[in-house]
Amino acid sequence: MAKVLVVEDDADIRTLLDLRLRAAGHRVLGAGSAAEARAVLDERGAPDVLVSDVTLPGTTGLEMVRELRADERFAGLPVVFLxxxxxxxxxxxxxxxxxxxLTKPVVLSALCSAIEQALVPAGTSTGW
Known part of the structure; x- marks a missing residue:
């Protein structure tokens, strides 16, 4: 399955997403802010998919993705906003x-479908 970075400032929602995505077979790391997400990306490389809330502390998920698109290492990173x-x-x-x-609340099957659709072609992931 996919390597997924979940960026969600609500710890309860982040934990729930982590548990449900792991149960669906994904490998998951979490971050509570765009800054934490960037640190994970810089340390571990690109996941297969980034799942992010739009409302984050310090900056928005939209701005975080704009910045990632400007970085050649992450320019093609598939993103699912939740x-x-x-x-x-x-x-x-x-x-x-x-x-x-996708909008909250989300059905797990819809999130998993969005992740599956966004998956990077096999062999192109560089981290994790």
Missing amino acids: SGRVQPADIEAGRALGAVY
């Missing part, structure tokens, strides 16, 4: 970054 922000402008901003945008 957010409570449901305004059309928020959804369009996420999709404009090439990401899948």
